[in-house]
Amino acid sequence: MTQLESDNACILNVIKKKIKQRTLALKELDNQHVSSSEQFDKLRLTKELEPLQIAWDGYTSTKQTLLETVNLLSDPDPIMRSLAASEQSTLLSKLTSDLTNFTQLLIPKSKTYLHSALMELKAGVGGDEASLFVSDLLRLYGRFGEARGWQVLVIAKEDNEGGRGVKNAVLEIKGQGSYDALQWESGVHRVQRVPETEKGGRVHTSTAAVVVLPMVEEPLNNSPASEQLYNPKDVKIEVMRARGAGGQVGNVGLTGLEPSVMKLFEAQSAVRLTHIPTGITVSMQDERSQHRNRDKAFQILSARLLHKKLEEEMLERRSVRRALIRKADRSEKVRTYNWAQGRVTDHRINLTVNNLSDVMEGDGLGHFIHALANHHSTQVLESLLAGMSTVA
Amino acid sequence: MSHFLSKLARILGPRQAELELKWLRQCASNELQLSQMVKRRTRGEPLQYILGTQPFGPLDILVRPPVLIPRPETEQWTYALADKIIHRYKPLKDPHPTTLTVLDLCTGTGCIPLLLCTLLTPHGIQTEAIGVDISSAACLLAQENIISVKSHFPSPLSIRILQRNLFEPNFWSSIRDTLSPRSLDIITANPPYISEDSWRKLSPEVKDWEDPVALLGDPAVENSVDIRRGQGLTFYQRIRDLLLDCTMISPCCILALEIGEDQASAVTSLFRGQFHDIQIWKDGWGKDRAVFCTMERN
Numbered sequence: 001m002t003q004l005e006s007d008n009a010c011i012l013n014v015i016k017k018k019i020k021q022r023t024l025a026l027k028e029l030d031n032q033h034v035s036s037s038e039q040f041d042k043l044r045l046t047k048e049l050e051p052l053q054i055a056w057d058g059y060t061s062t063k064q065t066l067l068e069t070v071n072l073l074s075d076p077d078p079i080m081r082s083l084a085a086s087e088q089s090t091l092l093s094k095l096t097s098d099l100t101n102f103t104q105l106l107i108p109k110s111k112t113y114l115h116s117a118l119m120e121l122k123a124g125v126g127g128d129e130a131s132l133f134v135s136d137l138l139r140l141y142g143r144f145g146e147a148r149g150w151q152v153l154v155i156a157k158e159d160n161e162g163g164r165g166v167k168n169a170v171l172e173i174k175g176q177g178s179y180d181a182l183q184w185e186s187g188v189h190r191v192q193r194v195p196e197t198e199k200g201g202r203v204h205t206s207t208a209a210v211v212v213l214p215m216v217e218e219p220l221n222n223s224p225a226s227e228q229l230y231n232p233k234d235v236k237i238e239v240m241r242a243r244g245a246g247g248q249v250g251n252v253g254l255t256g257l258e259p260s261v262m263k264l265f266e267a268q269s270a271v272r273l274t275h276i277p278t279g280i281t282v283s284m285q286d287e288r289s290q291h292r293n294r295d296k297a298f299q300i301l302s303a304r305l306l307h308k309k310l311e312e313e314m315l316e317r318r319s320v321r322r323a324l325i326r327k328a329d330r331s332e333k334v335r336t337y338n339w340a341q342g343r344v345t346d347h348r349i350n351l352t353v354n355n356l357s358d359v360m361e362g363d364g365l366g367h368f369i370h371a372l373a374n375h376h377s378t379q380v381l382e383s384l385l386a387g388m389s390t391v392a
Numbered sequence: 393m394s395h396f397l398s399k400l401a402r403i404l405g406p407r408q409a410e411l412e413l414k415w416l417r418q419c420a421s422n423e424l425q426l427s428q429m430v431k432r433r434t435r436g437e438p439l440q441y442i443l444g445t446q447p448f449g450p451l452d453i454l455v456r457p458p459v460l461i462p463r464p465e466t467e468q469w470t471y472a473l474a475d476k477i478i479h480r481y482k483p484l485k486d487p488h489p490t491t492l493t494v495l496d497l498c499t500g501t502g503c504i505p506l507l508l509c510t511l512l513t514p515h516g517i518q519t520e521a522i523g524v525d526i527s528s529a530a531c532l533l534a535q536e537n538i539i540s541v542k543s544h545f546p547s548p549l550s551i552r553i554l555q556r557n558l559f560e561p562n563f564w565s566s567i568r569d570t571l572s573p574r575s576l577d578i579i580t581a582n583p584p585y586i587s588e589d590s591w592r593k594l595s596p597e598v599k600d601w602e603d604p605v606a607l608l609g610d611p612a613v614e615n616s617v618d619i620r621r622g623q624g625l626t627f628y629q630r631i632r633d634l635l636l637d638c639t640m641i642s643p644c645c646i647l648a649l650e651i652g653e654d655q656a657s658a659v660t661s662l663f664r665g666q667f668h669d670i671q672i673w674k675d676g677w678g679k680d681r682a683v684f685c686t687m688e689r690n
């Protein structure tokens with residue numbers, strides 16, 4: 001039991017502090033009319049911490065019983081001793097589950113748990129190899145999403161001209177929780193393998209950049225979410241590319257037309273949005289319909305703005321609390337896929353899975369996502385603790 | 393596969409070729425069909441005719457030579473017009489939908505009234521529309537589009553297509569039976585507006601495939617009076633005269649006309665007088681593209 005408690009010392013410390021806060025607040029609220037806003041804050045605090053208090057009370061009473069059974073372990077009666085032993089193991093597992101429960105109670109509920117994910121994949125250094133790697137990743141995430149019952153859509157894709165693979169792509173993974181699961185994928189992913197075209201058998205290193213954004217549903221329907229993200233007046237909508245005289249004349253200018261170069265008019269109208277306050281621009285031309293190009297562009301813009309907003313909120317919290325959370329920088333190398341050694345390593349948590357094909361073709365990515373989420377929770381807890389000690 | 397791409401890339405450039413091949417592929421049911429489609433495209437046939445449709449707002453409008461392919465600019469101003477109508481007519485508390493009568497002159501595929509109706513219905517505004525066109529190919533296609541839109545958007549869509557010539561002396565009496573007892577609330581038109589000079593210089597993709605009758609703004613008109621020929625303005629003049637002569641117009645009837653890139657001032661000056669709130673609307677490329685105005689009943 002002492003082992004258990006010392007392993008979870010960090011969590012227990014936070015809880016003890018919170019419980020102390022609550023007791024203090026309760027005492028101060030006693031025998032007083034609740035009137036001032038300060039008192040309302042206290043009231044809110046006690047209410048917020050109530051579930052924690054209940055869990056804590058349960059935990060301490062289990063602990064108490066456990067201590068009592070310890071004495072019985074050395075009882076002269078063998079029956080008593082074996083009873084105590086079995087009781088002890090049940091109590092210990094209860095204590096363990098109480099502790100995990102604490103973690104969940106402490107970590108603030110994710111603000112993005114409802115959001116779907118929008119993933120942008122871009123080939124980095126390494127030419128054709130990088131493009132091939134992007135198409136590998138595209139498949140990997142597609143399968144990962146489908147296995148979880150999410151809807152996977154390739155919103156835009158630009159194939160590697162002349163070569164093979166995909167230069168860049170935008171993937172929409174629709175479903176509750178998909179953003180929370182996939183957000184850890186942001187960053188630079190590296191591949192080390194011998195390209196098929198390489199005669200000398202030399203291992204090449206190439207990269208692909210992944211950006212994961214929280215998606216805002218119903219981009220155009222004045223949903224309150226997107227309304228807060230931007231003022232429609234701040235978004236400049238442009239239809240890209242010159243269009244000659246336009247209208248019935250079509251896309252080709254009237255003058256300077258060389259009959260030998262038969263330039264056909266474009267069958268789609270690409271759309272570019274610029275969010276003036278932030279300078280963020282989004283262009284979309286993958287659909288023939290300008291209406292759909294516009295919708296998609298607005299959806300991506302909303303996702304980028306929400307991402308930015310969340311990042312700013314986090315920075316704010318960080319500066320207040322000296323948080324230790326380190327979110328993946330977009331340029332940071334997060335993971336290496338090494339074909340030669342058949343392994344995948346995540347550099348942020350130093351986790352290596354020695355089964356590359358399980359990651360690429362099976363459900364191996366799940367291990368990483370799970371480990372990264374756990375790692376994040378621990379960091380949040382640590383930051384909570386750090387924040388508390390500055391307050392205390 | 394990649395030989396299709398290289399064929400297309402030669403005329404379209406790589407990026408465009410890739411996109412178009414994707415759309416052709418989505419539409420073709422087998423490789424043989426795809427190769428025929430690519431061949432048609434490399435011979436300069438508009439992609440829309442090969443695919444058989446053109447997106448127009450949320451609709452997929454059926455297209456077929458020689459009926460004019462709906463343009464993105466037309467789609468844009470139709471949206472703007474719908475906003476204007478909603479702003480003016482959206483029922484406040486009344487749960488009963490308002491019904492507006494729409495007349496679309498030179499309707500072609502019927503795209504304008506079809507989109508208007510689709511955009512207005514969700515706002516409690518129903519439409520009874522009439523589309524008029526001189527071409528039998530256009531009238532037939534418009535009929536097919538009504539059926540196709542009805543099957544995708546099961547809404548109370550009421551559009552009738554009449555084959556009529558705008559320059560007929562008894563134009564109004566020829567549609568009175570269909571219209572009465574109602575009177576017109578909205579009149580739209582994307583009439584032919586290209587001058588003969590400009591038409592000769594058009595890109596082959598337009599000139600060789602789309603009906604000159606749909607494009608040429610100065611048709612040879614019998615007993616025509618005082619027409620500034622050569623600027624593609626004949627239809628606007630005719631539409632103005634028709635409206636001034638019409639007895640079936642509601643108070644504050646909205647008129648919306650698509651115009652060519654340099655025609656705004658000529659067209660607005662034609663309509664000054666009986667028409668007010670004259671507004672020049674710019675398209676997404678910054679060009680004067682439509683004239684909206686309101687008509688006084690006389």
Ligand SMILES: C[S@@+](CC[C@H](N)C(=O)[O-])C[C@H]1O[C@@H](n2cnc3c(N)ncnc32)[C@H](O)[C@@H]1O
Nearest residue numbers: 462498499500525526527557558582584605606
């Ligand atoms: C530029 S197209 C517009 C088609 C459609 N409204 C659109 O926006 O895509 C002009 C149409 O006017 C029709 N038209 C030409 N002369 C006409 C006339 N004298 N009377 C009625 N319609 C005519 C043509 O057949 C053609 O369909």
